Amino acid sequence: MKQKIREFIFNELIFVAEPENFSDDDDLLEAGLDSMGIMRLIMHMEEQFNITLPDSEIDPDNVKSFNALEQWILQHKT
C-alpha cells in the first residue's frame, strides 16, 4: 500500500531528488506537498483503496508522512 502511495506522490505530486532515501517518516509537507496535492492524493487514495476518508480527518497530522497516510487509510479499510 505504501509503495502505491509513494509512486503516486513522487510521480504526480512532488519531485524529490532521491526518492529511495525518503523515509516513511520524512515530512511530506516540507517536501512540498500542498493543499492542491493533498486534494488529489485523497481522491486518488479513495479510488485506489475503495475507501471514504471523512473531510473532518483531513489534517496535516494524517498526511505528513507515508506512515501517517498508511495509518489513516488502515483505519478506514474494513
Next chain:
Amino acid sequence: MNIATPFFQQCAQTPDKPAFIEENSSITYAEFKTQIEKVATFLKKQQIQNQCVAIALDRGIDAATCIYGVLQTGAIYLPLDIKNPVTRLTTIINDAQPSFIIGKGPAPDWLEKSDSWLDISQLLLTDAESYLPVQVNSTDLATILYTSGSTGNPKGVALSHQALLNFSRWTSATFNLDQQDRIASLAPFHFDLSIFDLFSSLATGASVYFLPSRLSLSPSRLTAWLSEYKITTWYTVPSLLSFIALKGALATTPLPHLKRILFAGEVFPSQHLIKLADLLADTELYNLYGPTETNVCCYWQVERQRVTAERTIPIGDAACGAQLTMDNETGELLVKSLNNFSGYWQQGKLQSFNAEFYPTGDKVSLNEQSEFLYHGRLDRMLKCSGYRVEPAEIEQCINQLNNIESCAVVGIKDQTSGQRPAAVIVLKNNAKLAETIKPLRQQLAPYMQPCKFVVLDALPSLSNGKTDYQAIQNLFKKT
C-alpha cells in the same frame, strides 16, 4: 494622502473596536495606533522618508504594526517571504538595498549587513510620540512587492500611495465594507491580495482575523474557523476555495455570516466553482483579475446561472476606474489605471514605468455581453498556486548547478487547478540527475520547485535554433 491616513481617521471613530485578531491575541484600533506610533517614532529619528524598509516577520499583528509604522514615517515597506530560501532572500535584499530590516530577535547569520537589522521587540519599547502620518506626495512609493522576473531574477513592483488608496477606496465602496465586517486574512504580505486585508479593512472600521496557516491544509477545520469567527469577507485564491468546496464539509457547516468571497490569482476551475456556489448559495462571489503591476483592474460578480462546467468564467468589466483596451493584433490586454505601478525597483532605486497603458502580457477577448475573457499568457509566465512564476528564474537556478549543459522549464497543467513547473535537463560528465539537482531544494521557493524532471541528450529546437517549448510541453503530456 498617505495610505496610512484612513486608518487614523477611522481610529478616531472606532477606537475600541478590534483591528486585528490573531490566534492568541487581539488589538483594538486605539492600541494598534499606539503600537504604530512606537515604531514610527523610532524610525523617524533615522530620517528614512522615501527609503525602503524590509519586514522579515510572519503575517500577523507585529508585521502589520511595522508596515503601518514604516508608512507613517513616509518610508516604503518591503515585505519579505521569510519562508523563502536564503539565496533568494539575499538576492532580494541585495537588489532592494533596504535602509533597515525589521525582524524578530537577533540578526540572522545569513544577513551580510547585520547593522541594518532591527528587532521588533526593541522597537516596541520606544516611547511613542503621537503624530499624524507624514504628508506624502500621491506619487511617492508606499510598497515594493517582489515577484518572479523574466530576466531570471526576482523583481520589485513599486506601488505608490495613490495606487493603494485608489484600490482601497474602490474595494470598500464596491463591496460595501463597514464596521460590522469581519475579514479573514490568509495572504502573506508579499502577495498583493494582502493590500485588501491591510488597508481596505482598517479604512472602514472592519476587523481583520488572521487565519492560522496550518488550517489551509485542514479544509473542514478552516470552514469551522470561518463559522466560529462569523467571518463576513474573505479574499483568497481559487485553489484553496476548490479544496474547501470539495473537502470542507460545507454541507454540514453553514456559513450564514459569509457575505462575500473575492478570489484572484489564477483561473477558478468551473466545476469546483459550481460546487462552491451551490454550497454557499447566499454568498456573493467575485472573480478579481489583474497582475501585481495593476492590482485589480477587472472584475466579475459571479452570476451563478451563467457558470457551466465547460467554460471558464469571464474576468468581466473594468475595476478601480481602470481604462482597458486590447491590442488588435495580439489580443493583449492593456491597462490604464490609478492603481498602476510606478515602475520596477532595481538596484536600490525606481526605474520608472512611464507609459500610459501597462501591457499585461495576458491574452483576452470580449464576449457577447462585452465582458473580458482571459485566454492565458502571451509569454512563458506560469501561475502556480496563485503565485506568478517566470520559468527563466527557475532555469537560471538550474543552470548555475554543477554538470548542467542546458535546461528548459515549462508549465504543465495540474488536474485540480493552475500549473506546475516541469524541467527538461541536458547533463554533462555523465552526471546523475538526482545528485545534480539536489541543491535546488535550498534555492527555490516551494511553489517554484519543478514537479517533474526529464533528462534529454539535447533540448528540442526549432529551425531558427530557438528552444522548442511546444515540443517540451508535448513531452510532458506523454509522460
